[in-house]
Ligand SMILES: Cc1cc2nc3c(=O)[nH]c(=O)nc-3n(C[C@H](O)[C@H](O)[C@H](O)COP(=O)(O)O)c2cc1C
């Protein structure tokens with residue numbers, strides 16, 4: 001086996017945690033948590049991926065609080081789902097995989113029918129396009145006491161996640177959700193110490209990181225997923241990302257995951273490949289939303305052809321800047337790509353669609369330096385996240401069926 005592959009498929013340490021290899025299942029919200037509960041289908045999907053040899057799986061979108069959910073069928077961290085989570089984690093451990101939870105908050109990007117507050121809240125006032133037909137058209141700006149409360153909410157959620165047995169927590173700093181609404185100059189127009197220069201825009205992120213770190217202690221693995229670029233004019237840039245990574249390293253993150261784009265403004269930057277628009281239009285039931293999507297769709301879902309390791313050059317800049325762990329994500333579907341990423345000095349690789357297409361990818365790539373995953377990057381899976389049964393790989397539909 002060539003050396004970089006050997007590195008990938010050897011045991012790795014992550015702040016005291018031992019993973020059987022360096023491949024981590026990326027957070028891919030599966031849409032299998034109706035009513036905010038873990039379904040057997042969600043468990044089976046992760047279990048199957050665990051059986052395929054991944055070092056750690058990631059339970060996507062564990063909202064820090066009820067109003068941190070994009071919609072009501074997402075998990076939020078509270079005692080009512082303790083047993084669900086404990087069972088889920090035990091099932092994953094039985095496969096040999098470790099379990100991380102992606103801790104996030106939607107901020108002002110919400111269509112949650114069970115929304116408890118007056119309106120979704122973010123860094124600054126905004127139109128909540130996602131909530132237009134859900135009675136949540138306007139988003140407000142968090143006051144400083146509300147920011148302090150959100151920071152505390154993240155800390156309490158992290159404490160809960162550790163107590164139910166997660167091996168690691170991945171804080172979502174990117175993709176246009178609450179924390180990145182503060183980091184991005186496009187969505188943060190604040191005039192106080194949370195707005196303005198990058199150091200100020202990072203304040204909320206660093207306070208959250210500090211609260212989470214205090215809750216879980218120094219010897220618990222914390223990963224952070226960032227958007228290296230928002231991909232929109234006036235948004236976070238690849239140059240900013242290098243500094244964002246340095247701030248997070250100083251704040252005590254263990255591993256930075258280098259993603260890009262935003263769900264709200266430029267989703268195709270993070271996916272690449274075929275546009276999500278046709279599939280999302282097929283799924284959308286609301287005629288007004290459909291018209292809106294047709295109008296803004298071509299601008300929102302831009303054309304970014306797929307290529308292997310599509311974030312590599314930008315992520316390398318972060319690898320060069322920080323000493324902490326760095327996890328590569330974006331278009332890893334072959335042994336060759338794994339070897340390239342490893343030889344560039346990255347510590348971990350997250351796999352999204354590769355595992356949805358072939359959950360055995362880790363075990364197969366470990367013994368085949370010519371392994372090529374067949375995912376076509378049609379992105380149909382991603383258009384199904386809000387469908388009745390949630391996601392599947394349309395090209396391998398039986399991958400995760402319950403036995
Ligand atoms: C179906 C699907 C759902 C996703 N949901 C999330 C999510 O909940 N949180 C997140 O940070 N990224 C999410 N992503 C993005 C992936 O984590 C990853 O960044 C992206 O798919 C690129 O990696 P890949 O080329 O290995 O698929 C999702 C991707 C897919 C395909």
Ligand code: SF4
Pocket residue numbers: 353354356357374375376377378379380381382392393394395396
């Ligand atoms: S549906 Fe399957 S083939 Fe298409 S992008 Fe998703 S994982 Fe790949």
